[in-house]
Amino acid sequence: MDSNVQRVICRAGLGVGLSVMGLLAGCSESEVDIVAFEQLTAVAATIAPEDRRCAFGGAVIQTGIDDNRNGTLDTEEVDDARVSCNTSLPSGASPLISSFVASNGMPVAGETVTLTVGASDSAGGSALTYSWFNVTEQLLLAETGAALTVVIPDTAEVGDTIVYQVTVTDSAQVEQIRRMTLVVSETVVRPVTAVSTESHQIFLPDGLEAPVDQPTGDFDGVVFFAGTNSLPDAQKMRSPRDLGGFAAQRRNFGRGSNARSELDQLRNVVSTQNGYSLTNISTAVTRACAVGRFALDLADPATPTSLTRSLVELIGLNAEGGQLTAFPAPVASEGESTAYEFRLSVCFYSPDDVVVLVSTVIDEVKQRYEAVTRGVTDGTNVGTAESTRAEAADEFVGSGSGGLADFLFVVDNSGSMGNEQAALSQAAADFISVITASGLDFRIGTITTDRQTLRGQGYTADTMQFEQDAVAGTSGSGRESGIYWAERSLLSTALGDAEDGSSTLAGYPRAGASLSVVMLSDEPDQYSRYAGTAFDPTDNLFIDRSYPVYSIINEGSPGDYDDLALATGGSTASIADTSQFPAIMNAIATNAGGAASLFQLDETPISSTLVVTVDGVEVPEDVDNGWQYVAGSNSIVFRGTAVPGEGAAIVVRYQYVESGEAAG
Structure with missing residues (x-):
């Protein structure tokens, strides 16, 4: 065959461009095929990593007859096009798209929605092009910029989905495709901003x-x-920016193997940063994610913008050793602080697919932002890229109260616990205040880590008695086992045990009441020294009888306390900083109140879409006189003056993700 009518192409199919010279560049002799000049195989584009077609990138390969013999395949000459995906991430390859946001992911008919994509050129230039496509209607759109404004048709019905696709191409003919799904909603459901990552909607x-x-x-x-x-400007602390955070998809880089271990790894990355100090207020594992709430103290003041950037660089990048090339600018006169509430949640799908949710808010105003910080980090707001959303309306009838709730506190009474007992006693009033505000009929019993005898008058609703019972003394045994003695106290012959424990003999838990166990200890649990066998955190009385355990412990040496808490749907907290005990007890009271709630939802909602009405009047989401959603129990808890009266008609409307939960 005449060499002038030969075509040289790379077997690997990873070149960029359509010209003969472009395909020849970089090919060794062993990498080439010889074909007739008229029949061409060419790489039309390189696919960037994190593309919806290829997780690790790849190439679009075209074949056809070069009828006009100009050395390229013109559009009309292409007979076939296929996608070839890489099986691993090529060295130096990076995605183009860093953000894809819809101003409202759940619009109503007739509403205007803006889709905005952020991207960068793989070659370091700025010659990006954008192509928009309405997937639902199979319609190529005229817009060629980084933002697309659309109007939802007036004829759209609730539940209709409209899918838009953007293709970003850079100066090196590297392209990346991403999609956004909008679901038409009712006006009664609160709007949310939708974010599309490689594999998820957030x-x-x-x-x-x-x-x-x-x-x-x-x-x-x-x-x-x-x-x-979020709040009227007059109520904010110093500036319009008291809160910052991010939601990102990344890889685990060989660290954690599930949501809990990955959260621990990322938490350690933050806590070991010079000038950062973390105290665990509450860490739990929900249906989808590991969810942590911490007090973050900084050696030097930081603004929400600067702190958010630091945290993105520490735990939010999707390449090991990666970096940011741009970041949102701070606002004028932005406030700064050394004390923040830091929430970190991790949803673990696979080692190559981890979603990280972070919020930071200046500590002095954290309660004012409770609804938004919880809504963005409770894990209910993450679905897969292909998941759909549906609406629900759950109906209830008010009983005039919030249900029955019993608590068993287990207090370490060994020699090192004086300060911690005093802090627990001082936080008792806050704990009871939260429980009382929920309209709960509650009782609290207290035992120690070396015996099951109930302290004081036994189970009580009296604040002063609980404060006294919490100060259990420091002359108890050094063989502390809160787990063993709580288990003994809760034994019940009616439930098949050989004997009745102290709580059962006292009549607790009451019929129809939830029971929550709170353990306070600064040493590892020594269950085996009493029972003669090791404790199994995954198979025990607490799990069998649905008793959530909340452990306030020495996190450096937790024993079985932490595993038991997370296995039962409870939470862990740090005993190290007693100044945080009020916040810790508040978190426990909120979660335990959810377990006793009479308003358990049928589906797991995207919590920020919830709308609650009582007798047709919308009730605000408010920690004092409104309602709260408790993810651990998937329930609504009413507070203060908002507790519905007997016979009240309660309707809870929300959207939920129909598929695509992570594995905890």
């Missing part, structure tokens, strides 16, 4: 602002700040 509560200028570089997600709807 929903941000109303009131958080996602700036148009999002991060670029090794990042796949969205950065957000406190929006103008």
Whole structure:
């Protein structure tokens, strides 16, 4: 065959461009095929990593007859096009798209929605092009910029889905495709900002602002700040930006093997950063994610913007050793602080697919932002890229109260526990205040880590008695086992045990009441020294009888306390900083109140879409006089003056993800 009519192409199919010379570049002699000049195989584009077609990138390969013999395949000459995906991430390859945000992922008919994509050129230039496509209607759109504004048709019905696709191409003919699914909603459901990552849809509560200028570089997600709807400006601390955070998809880089271990790994990355100090207020594992709430103390003051950037660089990048090339600018006169509430949640799908949710809020105003910080980090707001959303309306009838709730506190009474007992006693009033505000009929019993005898008058609703019972003394045994003695106290012959324990003999838990166990100890549990066998955190009385355990412990040496707490749907907290005991007890009271709630939901909602009405009147989401959603029990808890009266008609409306939960 005449060499002038030969075509040289790379077997690997990873070149860029359509010209003969472009395909020849970089090919060794062993990598080439010889074909007739008229029949060409060419790489039309390189696919960037994190593309919806290829997780690790790849190439679009075209074949056809070069009828005009110009050395390229013109559009009309292409007979076939196929996608060839890489099986691993090529060295130096990086995605183009760093953010893809819809102003409202659940719009109503007739509403205007803006889709915005943030991207960077793999070659370091700025010659990006954008192509938009309505997948639902199979319609190529005229818009060629980084933002697309669409109007939901007036004829759209609730539940209709509309899918938009953007293709970003850079100067080196590297392209990346990503999709966004909008679900038409009822007006009664609160709007959410939708974020599309490589494999997920993530929903941000109303009131958080996602700036148009999002991060670029090794990042796949969205950065957000406190929006103008979060609070009236007059109530804010110093500036319109008291809160910052991000939601991102990343890999685990060989660290954790599930949601809990990955959260521990990322938490350690933050806590070992110079000038950062973390105290665990509450860590739990929900249906989908490991969810942590911490007090973050900084050696030097930081603004929400600067702190958020630091945290993105520490735990939010999707490439090991990666970096940001741009980040949203701070606002004028932005406040700063050394004390923040830091929430960190991890949803673990696979080692190559981890979603990280982070919020930071200046500590002095954290309660004002409770609804949005919880809504963005409780894990109910994450679905897969292909998952759909549906609406639900659960109906209840008010009973005039919040249900029955019993608590068993187990207090370490060994020699080192004086300060911790005093702190627990001082936090008792806060704990009971939260429980009382929920309208719960409650009783609290207290035992120690060396015997099952109930302290004081036994189970009580009296604040002063609980305060006294919590100070159990420091002359108890050094063989502490809160687990063993709680188990003994809760034995019941009616449930098949050989004997009745002290709580059962006293008549607790009461019929129809939830029971929550709270353990306080600064040493590892020594169950085997009493029982003669090791304790199994996955197979025990607490799990069998649905008794959630909340452990306030020495996290450096937890024994079985932490495993038991997370296995039962409870939570762990740090005993190290007694100044945080009020916050810890408040968190336990909120979660335990959820377990006793009479308002358990049928589906797991995207919590920031919840709308609650009582007798047709909307009730605000408020920790004092409103309602709260408790993810651990998937329930609504009413507070203060909002507790519904007997016979009240209660309706809870929300959207939920129909598929695509992570594995905890």
